[in-house]
Amino acid sequence: MIRLTLIFIAFLVSLLAVFRAPTYHLWLLAIGVAEFAWVFITITFVLLVAGFISQKYQLAGTLLGIITLFILLSPIFRAYIMARALPAALDTALGENDRDSSATPFSLLTMLTDYPQQPVPTKTLTYRKDDLPSSTLDFYPAQQAGLRPCVVVIHGGSWSSGDSKQLPELNNYLAQAGYHVASVNYRLAPAYLCPTPIEDVYAAMDYLREHAAALHIDTSNFVLLGRSAGAQIALLAAYRQKVPGLKGVIDFYGPADMVWGYSLPANPLVMDSRKVLENYLGGTYSAVPANYAASSPIEFADRQAMPTLIIHGENDPLVAYEHSIRLNKKLTDNGTKHYFLSLPWATHGFDYNLKGPGGQLSTYAVDRFLRNITQ
Template identity: 55%
Template sequence: MNCIHYLFYKSRMVRFAICIVLLLISLLTIFKAFEYSMWMVSIIATEFCWVFMLLTLVVLLSGFLSSKYQLAGTIAGIMALILFTTPIIRAYRVAANLKQDFIAVFGPGGPIADSANTQLPYSFFNMFRRNNDIAYKTYIYNKYPDLNLTMDYFPSQKKGNRPCVVVVHGGSWNKGDNKQLPELNSYLAGIGYNVAAITYRLAPKYQSPAPVEDVYAAIAYLRQHAAALNIDTGNFVLLGRSAGAQIALLAAYTLREPGLKAVIDYYGPADMVWGYSVPASPLIMDSRKVMCDYIGGTYQQVPKKFAACSPLEFVNKQSIPTLIIHGANDVLVSPDHSRRLNLKLEQNGIKHFYLRLPWATHGFDFNLNGPGGQLATYTVERFLNAVTK
């Protein structure tokens, strides 16, 4: 009997410990991560929240006895379950006005995929859908003595010459490649867009403006091979994530390319001068060192280069339409970058849309079907249809 009582006691303690751990993880759906590994956990907690909801329910249903550890665990589990539902609740709130807000800026848009006419900005059940992979081909678009720059080309699944989205990957300017987050590339190809996901020269060996020059070279290559790749050269759009968004924005606002119609900014650093003055937490990332490696010195050493790397500095009344997407809980790139860019675009009368995701963190679109992933993809699709019509 003593052995049985001991086993019951141990099981209650394990249940209690699991509920506490789940509660701590669930706090990341509300509060910003304080450390790098916690940031990665926060992506999973917010964009795969249904997994944690299911796990919490299983733990809760494992026992509701009245002992202090059972009761305490049950209370912790219920609190965790409520918090894990908050990204879903907030996603529905954002979705409620998203279509009308977007139409107010860009109108209904051009011809879009049949399915998009009835597609919802967010659906709980779409969190379980399967993503389709589109086969791509890899091309070398520029050569250096020690480096070949490549692009993964996802052809449109609709016939004829189609618009082309050039995707610039993130990675703090010093790492990463064009294999990152390919799900959106396949999705866009499936609804009728060619997608070219490019590599570029990385810091610290190569510094700004080398990556921007690589974007120019990629567009030149695509234009040169447009007939073979079925590209409508009057409809290019740049899309960048994180550091890649800074590159895409800077290229978009400085490149004199008649066929470049718009730029999409996923949580990018738009004001490098301000960003240097307000660095990220050292527990997350040494953002000043990352910027110095990319730009070639501290702000005190090369202030003009910091200004020259700030997309916000080049916004004017001739700038192209811009889509900004940023999560309020981003701990790597402050949402203030997007707020400042949004204000500058407003001041210059540039058509733009700012999608704010209150629960989302940096890299939330890791899951295309998560709350943030669905809302971002919905908005990107409508933005592309509006600017390439």
């Protein structure tokens, strides 16, 4: 009976690889289920093997365990299928045939390998002259000589939390690949409202341009990259005005349509998304409708919009997948160079593990996109 109970619990947990998490804590667990799938697969396999020892409820437990294994394996199977088509899809979207034979979109061996990433020595720089902690950025120097492109990374955190230390693994990876990375702090809500964070990003880029010689930055090759709330900041900064040297923007599961997002809030057991928006935009939609329109990147996604890489998981319970569907359609309608990497199994923050199915595919897409637009 204990084995059957444990397998039933594993089965319920495995459903997070298929369905959107209904609560905040289950969302955190969903990241592990999809992106650290081998851990849960191993546990389920051990429970299956235990059936040869325990005879009671053996058949029921074994059948349920097999079903659980198939569900847990589904992100890996899907990633493998997507990986076969991804290089050609990026070729078409980016208008090139640039296949790096040494890079593969997804590798089972990479997923199972547990070796530490070599950290890049960083510098904390103050990009604005005041005493606010939000006036700093973490600079990861490119590990290649010469003037190199610079990726400006903008953290998430519902516009009210988080900092430049968030998810440093991709920053290290990009620095090793030959890109400078500037992970930027910005002023947070509710003390500061939109467009203050966008202005902070512009100020940080001004600082990087002014110190480009010392930092060895190629000022003709900037790229913005944001996650969640940071993706809204990155998209709006890229779309609303011409930025010197900016070549493109990368959007990890960002809210692109703030008006639509307010009209259909997230599950309150996961996040009070309306309160988050009100704190960032200065009130309800009925009170300040102009603020919601002015902060929606989709409103500025016209024919002059920057090349864009959109990455979003369909099981995202915090920022609705529909945001990226809408942005993708708007960019397509305007003929803007872009690619939408849609991950059916992935949830919000799936890239916490770069070696997971979603982490590997998104890192490959980011690498291809950067090489294309910074040539």
